[in-house]
Amino acid sequence: KPTYRHDYRPPAYRVAHVDLTFELDPAATRVKASLQMERHPECKEGEPLRLDGEQLILKHIAIDGQALESDEYTLDDDGLSVRQPPARFRLDTEVEIAPCDNTALEGLYLSSGMYCTQCEAEGFRRITYYPDRPDVMATYSTTVIGDKAGQPVLLSNGNPVKRGELPDGRHFVTWNDPFPKPSYLFALVAGDLKKVEDRFTTMSGREVTLQIWVEEENLGKTDHAMASLKRAMKWDEETYGREYDLDLFMIVAVNDFNMGAMENKGLNLFNSAAVLTHPDTATDAAFQRVEGIVAHEYFHNWSGNRVTCRDWFQLSLKEGFTVFRDQCFSADVNSAAVKRIEDVAFFRTAQFAEDAGPTAHPVRPDHYIEITNFYTLTIYEKGAEVVRMLYNLMGEEAFRRGSDRYFERFDGQAVTIEDFVDCMAEASGQDLTQFMRWYSQAGTPEIDAYGEYDYANAEYHLTLRQRTPATPDQPEKAPQHIPVRMGLVGTKSGRDLGLSLEGESLGSDGVIHLREAEQTFVFTDVPEAPVPSLLRGFSAPVQLRFPYSREDLAFLLANDSDGFNRWDAGQRLAMLALDDLIAAHRNGVEKVMDPRVVDAFRSLLERGGDDKAVLAEMLTLPSEAYIAEQQPLVDVEAIHAARTFVKQSLAATLRDDFLRLYQENESDEPYAPQPEQIARRSLKNVALGYLMAVEDEEGVELARRQFEADHNMTDVRQALTLLTHSSRDDLAAPALRSFGEKWAHDSLVMDQWFAIQVTRPQTDALDRVRHLMAHPAFSLKNPNKVRALVGTFVNQNRINFHRADGEGYRLLADVVIELNRLNPEIASRLVTPLTRWQRFDEPRQELMRAELERIRAEKLSPNVYEVIEKALA
Ligand code: ARG
Ligand code: ZN
Numbered sequence: 001k002p003t004y005r006h007d008y009r010p011p012a013y014r015v016a017h018v019d020l021t022f023e024l025d026p027a028a029t030r031v032k033a034s035l036q037m038e039r040h041p042e043c044k045e046g047e048p049l050r051l052d053g054e055q056l057i058l059k060h061i062a063i064d065g066q067a068l069e070s071d072e073y074t075l076d077d078d079g080l081s082v083r084q085p086p087a088r089f090r091l092d093t094e095v096e097i098a099p100c101d102n103t104a105l106e107g108l109y110l111s112s113g114m115y116c117t118q119c120e121a122e123g124f125r126r127i128t129y130y131p132d133r134p135d136v137m138a139t140y141s142t143t144v145i146g147d148k149a150g151q152p153v154l155l156s157n158g159n160p161v162k163r164g165e166l167p168d169g170r171h172f173v174t175w176n177d178p179f180p181k182p183s184y185l186f187a188l189v190a191g192d193l194k195k196v197e198d199r200f201t202t203m204s205g206r207e208v209t210l211q212i213w214v215e216e217e218n219l220g221k222t223d224h225a226m227a228s229l230k231r232a233m234k235w236d237e238e239t240y241g242r243e244y245d246l247d248l249f250m251i252v253a254v255n256d257f258n259m260g261a262m263e264n265k266g267l268n269l270f271n272s273a274a275v276l277t278h279p280d281t282a283t284d285a286a287f288q289r290v291e292g293i294v295a296h297e298y299f300h301n302w303s304g305n306r307v308t309c310r311d312w313f314q315l316s317l318k319e320g321f322t323v324f325r326d327q328c329f330s331a332d333v334n335s336a337a338v339k340r341i342e343d344v345a346f347f348r349t350a351q352f353a354e355d356a357g358p359t360a361h362p363v364r365p366d367h368y369i370e371i372t373n374f375y376t377l378t379i380y381e382k383g384a385e386v387v388r389m390l391y392n393l394m395g396e397e398a399f400r401r402g403s404d405r406y407f408e409r410f411d412g413q414a415v416t417i418e419d420f421v422d423c424m425a426e427a428s429g430q431d432l433t434q435f436m437r438w439y440s441q442a443g444t445p446e447i448d449a450y451g452e453y454d455y456a457n458a459e460y461h462l463t464l465r466q467r468t469p470a471t472p473d474q475p476e477k478a479p480q481h482i483p484v485r486m487g488l489v490g491t492k493s494g495r496d497l498g499l500s501l502e503g504e505s506l507g508s509d510g511v512i513h514l515r516e517a518e519q520t521f522v523f524t525d526v527p528e529a530p531v532p533s534l535l536r537g538f539s540a541p542v543q544l545r546f547p548y549s550r551e552d553l554a555f556l557l558a559n560d561s562d563g564f565n566r567w568d569a570g571q572r573l574a575m576l577a578l579d580d581l582i583a584a585h586r587n588g589v590e591k592v593m594d595p596r597v598v599d600a601f602r603s604l605l606e607r608g609g610d611d612k613a614v615l616a617e618m619l620t621l622p623s624e625a626y627i628a629e630q631q632p633l634v635d636v637e638a639i640h641a642a643r644t645f646v647k648q649s650l651a652a653t654l655r656d657d658f659l660r661l662y663q664e665n666e667s668d669e670p671y672a673p674q675p676e677q678i679a680r681r682s683l684k685n686v687a688l689g690y691l692m693a694v695e696d697e698e699g700v701e702l703a704r705r706q707f708e709a710d711h712n713m714t715d716v717r718q719a720l721t722l723l724t725h726s727s728r729d730d731l732a733a734p735a736l737r738s739f740g741e742k743w744a745h746d747s748l749v750m751d752q753w754f755a756i757q758v759t760r761p762q763t764d765a766l767d768r769v770r771h772l773m774a775h776p777a778f779s780l781k782n783p784n785k786v787r788a789l790v791g792t793f794v795n796q797n798r799i800n801f802h803r804a805d806g807e808g809y810r811l812l813a814d815v816v817i818e819l820n821r822l823n824p825e826i827a828s829r830l831v832t833p834l835t836r837w838q839r840f841d842e843p844r845q846e847l848m849r850a851e852l853e854r855i856r857a858e859k860l861s862p863n864v865y866e867v868i869e870k871a872l873a
Helices: 216-221 223-240 284-299 312-333 336-355 377-394 396-410 417-428 434-440 550-559 563-586 595-607 612-618 624-630 636-653 655-664 675-693 697-709 713-725 729-742 747-758 765-772 783-796 807-822 824-830 842-856 862-872
Strands: 013-023 029-039 049-052 057-063 073-076 079-082 088-097 107-111 114-118 138-147 153-156 159-166 170-181 188-191 194-201 207-214 248-254 267-271 446-454 459-467 482-490 499-501 504-507 510-514 518-523 530-534 543-545
Touching (some): 114 248, 114 267, 153 170, 194 223, 207 223, 284 675, 284 713, 312 417, 459 510, 499 518, 550 563, 550 595, 595 636, 624 636, 713 729, 747 765, 807 842, 842 862
Parallel strands (some): 207 248, 248 267, 446 543
Antiparallel strands (some): 057 088, 107 114, 153 188, 159 170
8 A cells, every 4th residue: 555656636625724622631532623624726526525534533523514424424444535525614523532542652642641742744643534644734723621730731833822711620722823734743732841931032023932841850951952942043044044933932842752853833842852951961962962953843944844845755855954954053053074974974874774775765755655664864864965965066155045945935835856956956057957866766876986197197087987776666777966075185295286177177175076877087287196085075975985095095084184084084994904804803814903094093193183073083983883884795793803803902002192182181170062072072082982992900990980970971971881881790780780770760861771781792782681671661662762772782782683593683573563563653663673684694684584574474564564575575
């Protein structure tokens, strides 16, 4: 039962206005809906009306006040059809639903005793009968009736317009949302919540009330989210000219939430992990994540809500664009270079893997079975890279003209990716026909590059060859339009040389456009032999290979004017050494550390003057997951051994430098999530990681002291991680125990406590996972717990998840089978590592496939079914 993009038809009936009334009850909530409906002028008379509805008990249905006879409509598992409605009418329905049984966390559910909703993508149909598709946009009035004692706070979208008392200790609030919206942006919250309030004055002088609603004990954890929200509001005014439109903007923290957060109109719902912070409980990374997600959801008010998607195939229209917007925001308010490095490191690990696996799909897919399976790294992050390429192709000003045009032209409409790209093409005068392939072709383009310096003619010849590998149902690919930002760094001068291409000057940092399968670019007037610095800033989401020597890479690491490519040169250099060590491990040959890598690291440590945050990134080795992504066949043990060896060799040889780095960056100033402080902490903690890699007394003492000083969660977590991951149980056990006791009351900190233990490289990690699943703080019904314990283990503890005896696979399949019943969305996400079986050796392939088969034998949700079928196809 797949849905195909080409089957799109406009809705036969539109909804002008919706009136909803909720009488809340855990097991039997009543939902009355009154829809003002109109047949589309181009639709023929007598066209049946189709409404979506799942797991609803219909109590009443009437048209224009007249109850329908049983032969006037039909009910089935996923909806309701009304045989021959008039051209204009009012449809009244009443249904009963059971929020307390809703473990899928889609529709209306209970979380820590609070009622809340998640409607994107197709959750509204679990609340009431409705044309639950994003191209049906209506204004909403919502009355929420609840218990005064249990639900003193009753929230929905828009502005509160009426409230009052009812008999039996109940009360109600009516909300009005004047902006037409699709049903996926509907939200309701009811519970015992407390708020923190602030104000924002918009650029046109309107006063907006900002509220963050949390459980009472979390009132002290909202400052950072509030500050981030105000920064985001200002940034969107300055950068995109976008102003907030309602008088009230609310954020609610929810403990049980499938994703990070949701941009419901005027009432954003957040996973508590994505909004609550405190120096004692959240790391720098968590602070930055909160800032980014708050901004992301806020930015959706324009890119997503005011202008929304015609159908779910266009999901990247709002998500890719909004991720690009939040990335730029975070870059502007933090270290831009580090933001880019982090995003790209993650992208090249996780999105490349998705693009190379059995669930690969284009940024705009052609078909799906279950849309929640398509909230992917490809839709979000690759979609953002595609928008970034447009931005870079057009330049800041033209891009802004294009986005203004887009928001003005399509305000209040549900549109397509073409509509967006058309605005960009018009604003820039560029032909983006070939560029559109980025939306239709799956798979990561691979570029093989090589260059030659012609001394006699002072020319540099750069040849680029592109190829996109076949992906499921796309055997053939056409060449992409790939913007390659680059420089030629003179080997004598150490500087960028001017780029002159076919008589045109590109400056010293220019963009060449690869459009053919193969192209040679001839640069003239090149006065000295250069090393090319290619794909600066990761100017396109491609895999680029160039036969750099280690000397070239060390040279770029020291001299490239592009900070991103300096980092990348370091990563490439480390990769070459790692490749040798992986081979040595496989062949049982003694491992020898490449002195050129040691020298390169030493120069980094000695040269000073670098942005500390960037330096911390440059001193960080590629992750095991990234190394694996670069191998033709993943050898889990060899990768782990090689990386550990490099880390220990660097630690042993450069011990004094790391010690000095640690001491130089120690500080006892009061914690603030400020870029300079964050940079110092990451540098110090990278140094501590090396010092602990050899576990000598001094390193151990520093880690212990840092743990006990208890200065802030960033430092405590790194120290605890290093103690827990050490081979000495006398270090791990006491630290874990005291931390676990201290934070037993704080669910978000306990998530970190789980994650830290299950990433232990020691062989007891898997037993710990099983053991901790019985811990009172763990619950399979809470997605954060599942992610912290099981998700972290299967994704970040590769050496133990891929145990040769297959126990890791068995554990994952056990959990997926249980979650398939409880929460299909989480189940189908969690199973991902098993779907990558083709990347491993024969015995592991078989073990992994056996577990996939075991899952397949269950009665599967559409979510898990779709993923398993693709994985076994
Ligand atoms: N639109 C939300 C965001 O990106 C994500 C909602 C995802 N919903 C889901 N059921 N997967 O901000
Ligand atoms: Zn989003």
